[in-house]
Amino acid sequence: xxxxxxxNNKSFRDSLRSExxxxxxxxxxxxxxxxNTRDKYICVSRPRRFGKSMALEMLAAYYSRGxxxxxxxxxxxxxxxxxxxxxxxxxxxxxxxxxxxxxxAAPTEAIPYLEREALEELNEEYGxxxxxxxxxxxxxxxxxxxxxxxEFIVLIDEWDCVMRERRESEGLQKQYLDFLRSLLKDQxxxxxxxxxxxxxxxxxxxxxxxxxxxxxxxxxxxxxxxYTGFTEAEVKGLCSRYGMDYGEAKSWYDGYxxxxxxxxxxxxxxxxxxxxxxxxxxxxxxxxxxxxxxxxEMDFDGLRQDILRMxxxxxxxxxxxxxxxxxxxxxxxxxxxxxxxxxxxLGYDARTQEAFIPNRxxxxxFETAIGNSPVKRKAVSKSFGRLRRRYFAGRNKL
Numbered sequence: 001x002x003x004x005x006x007x008n009n010k011s012f013r014d015s016l017r018s019e020x021x022x023x024x025x026x027x028x029x030x031x032x033x034x035x036n037t038r039d040k041y042i043c044v045s046r047p048r049r050f051g052k053s054m055a056l057e058m059l060a061a062y063y064s065r066g067x068x069x070x071x072x073x074x075x076x077x078x079x080x081x082x083x084x085x086x087x088x089x090x091x092x093x094x095x096x097x098x099x100x101x102x103x104x105a106a107p108t109e110a111i112p113y114l115e116r117e118a119l120e121e122l123n124e125e126y127g128x129x130x131x132x133x134x135x136x137x138x139x140x141x142x143x144x145x146x147x148x149x150x151e152f153i154v155l156i157d158e159w160d161c162v163m164r165e166r167r168e169s170e171g172l173q174k175q176y177l178d179f180l181r182s183l184l185k186d187q188x189x190x191x192x193x194x195x196x197x198x199x200x201x202x203x204x205x206x207x208x209x210x211x212x213x214x215x216x217x218x219x220x221x222x223x224x225x226x227y228t229g230f231t232e233a234e235v236k237g238l239c240s241r242y243g244m245d246y247g248e249a250k251s252w253y254d255g256y257x258x259x260x261x262x263x264x265x266x267x268x269x270x271x272x273x274x275x276x277x278x279x280x281x282x283x284x285x286x287x288x289x290x291x292x293x294x295x296x297e298m299d300f301d302g303l304r305q306d307i308l309r310m311x312x313x314x315x316x317x318x319x320x321x322x323x324x325x326x327x328x329x330x331x332x333x334x335x336x337x338x339x340x341x342x343x344x345x346l347g348y349d350a351r352t353q354e355a356f357i358p359n360r361x362x363x364x365x366f367e368t369a370i371g372n373s374p375v376k377r378k379a380v381s382k383s384f385g386r387l388r389r390r391y392f393a394g395r396n397k398l
Contacts, residue, residue: 002121006066007095011057013072020271022234025078027055027227028062032083034214035191036151041184043159043195043213047344049268049283050229052196056095056155059194063153064093091153091191094118099158102165107172111179138183145189153192154184160197160325167328177202177210185212199342200325218256218342219320220350225258230265242274252279255347255358266344269361283344284365292345292369295336303333310346311366315354 001008015021034040046052061069062078069089078084096114105113115137122140123130129147130140141152162169162176184193193213200217201210216224230238235253239246249270256264272282296304306316316337323338330336337355340346345365347358357363 001064001066002124004094004096004118005121005125006064006093007060009061009064009067009069009072012054012061012069015054015057016072020238020274022230022238022267023077024051024055024227025058025062025073025076027224028059028078029081029083030223031059031192031194032081032087035087039214040190040192041213042193043197043201043210043215044224045160045197045200045215045217045342046228047218047342048198050344051227051267053097053157055227056157056194056196059153060093060095060155062088063091063192065089065091066093092150093153093155095155095157097157099161099165102161107166107169108175111176136182138187141183141189142187150189151191152189154190154194156180156193156195158197159195160199160202163199163202163326167326173202173326181210185210199327202325218344219338219348221258225261225264228258228261228264229256229267230270231261232263232265235265235270238270238274242277244274244277244279248279249273252360255356255362256344257347257349257358259350266359266361281361281364284361291343292340292365295330295339296369298330298336300330300333300336303336306333306337307366308370310355310357311363311370315349315352315356317353318348318355319353320348 031042034042044052044055061067061072067089073079073084073088096118098114101110101114101117104110118137119130119140122137122144126140126144126148129144133140133143135143144150145152159180162173166172184190195213200215201213214222216222218228221228232254235249236246238244239249249265250263252273253266253269254263256266258264266283269282273279276282296307310316318337318341319332319334320338320341322332323335327339330339337346341348341355345357345362346355348355357366
């Protein structure tokens with residue numbers, strides 16, 4: 001077992017040992033269906049701290065040859081699936097946290113650094129095949145597959161960190177997307193590629209050629225809706241277990257709306273509320289305020305007025321299709337509103353194509369951003385308080 005090649009199952013084991021663990025292993029049944037099919041490329045984007053890394057750790061624990069995870073999954077939902085035993089710990093897994101490489105190396109050296117680190121572990125495992133060959137990561141994996149027919153599952157966390165943290169470096173973004181395309185697209189050694197991030201796959205001319213990915217985003221989670229956050233049933237169960245008021249939990253943390261699951265809750269905040277025994281803002285931080293303030297002050301096409309209306313409990317129409325899936329190229333207020341949806345600051349109703357403030361926790365951050373920006377509270381209607389109370393009272397009855 002290694003750090004990148006066939007990691008152990010410690011991270012998932014730690015999750016299971018935590019005071020609160022909500023069983024999301026049903027996701028594995030879906031990825032098993034996708035193995036070695038045209039659907040084997042999966043990109044899941046969700047807001048920060050919505051369980052993306054935990055899902056990857058679970059997948060690594062399930063698929064990796066580097067561990068024996070049978071005891072870990074005992075009693076969990078996936079154990080009842082027909083494919084459970086067939087694929088358990090049967091694959092070579094490569095696990096890459098992209099943010100790590102861009103933190104530990106200079107931006108232009110991050111990809112070479114990643115390849116050196118991964119190749120070192122591949123040489124330890126497959127040195128007889130790779131001996132004397134100087135090649136990149138994709139070349140090494142092709143060689144291993146040609147000699148052994150062993151397939152790889154590639155798990156990538158923080159896939160979009162370059163787009164978020166190096167938003168001005170278009171050359172670096174192109175280099176990075178070329179690397180991903182070379183590593184993953186049409187490669188015979190790929191049994192499954194599963195990427196997670198906050199933003200969907202970048203739209204960038206020919207570099208949108210990562211078009212082999214199925215995309216599951218905050219505007220459409222498709223069949224993975226119940227794995228986006230906590231479901232209504234899961235939150236009710238936790239409230240019962242911890243003696244917490246479900247109506248309050250709903251008011252504070254509900255609000256992410258999809259086609260089948262109309263009530264998805266912020267998992268980080270629900271867990272913290274249960275552990276601490278009271279409701280408060282756990283997911284939001286100064287990062288939220290800064291992000292909201294910066295983008296709200298752009299004021300494309302009356303963006304501020306739409307936000308003020310949403311603060312008062314109303315909705316705003318939004319066209320999510322023009323968003324370039326980055327944090328630089330904004331042309332209209334729709335692009336900003338779509339970004340807020342992906343960041344988790346707004347909920348989205350796909351049926352009506354409308355955005356709205358999802359819950360009390362996020363509402364407080366918008367209030368702070370409004371109160372500390374050139375758009376002062378006096379711009380809000382005198383009926384602000386009454387509308388807000390009516391809005392959340394109405395939501396609690398849903």
